[in-house]
Structure formats: structure tokens, C-alpha cells
Amino acid sequence: xxxxFNLRIxxxxxxxxxxxxxxxxxxxxxxxxxxxVEADCFAQAALFTAFQELVDTxxxxxxxxxxxxxxxxxRCGEFSxxxxx
Numbered sequence: 901x902x903x904x905f906n907l908r909i910x911x912x913x914x915x916x917x918x919x920x921x922x923x924x925x926x927x928x929x930x931x932x933x934x935x936x937v938e939a940d941c942f943a944q945a946a947l948f949t950a951f952q953e954l955v956d957t958x959x960x961x962x963x964x965x966x967x968x969x970x971x972x973x974x975r976c977g978e979f980s981x982x983x984x985x
Contacts, residue, residue: 912920925946932942954963973979 929939929942929946933939951963951967954966958966
């Protein structure tokens, strides 16, 4: 189930680029799980890698400020896949 992106990155809007990136992450996650990697293990590795990349790009303080808002976003259901009642 590999995505076929015919657009070049230069031709994509920021929203399109984010959707494409999310698709690649979802596919990598699915492939890892199908290969026998535990989902929570892959999720932790993905978070570590993502934060490492963000720190490399924006610096520790900026990423720490971003991360400080995560608890509230999580509690509000921003990352939940199920409908909340």
C-alpha cells in the first residue's frame, strides 16, 4: 500500500506536504508492525526521532516550549482517533 506521489515537493503547498509526510509516517508504522515490531516501541522510536530532528532544526528551547503544550493538546483529544462524547 505504497503511496504514489506524482507531485514534486517544490510543487506542493505546505498542507499537501504535511499530508504526504503523514502518509509516509503511517506507511512506515504499518510496515514496522507487519514486520513484528511492537506498535508502542515503534511509536516511542518515532517520537524520539521526531524530537531529535526538531531540536536539530529549531533548537532545544523552542522544542521544549512546543512540547510543554502537548499535555493539554493530548487531553483535549487532538491526537485521538476515536470520537469523544
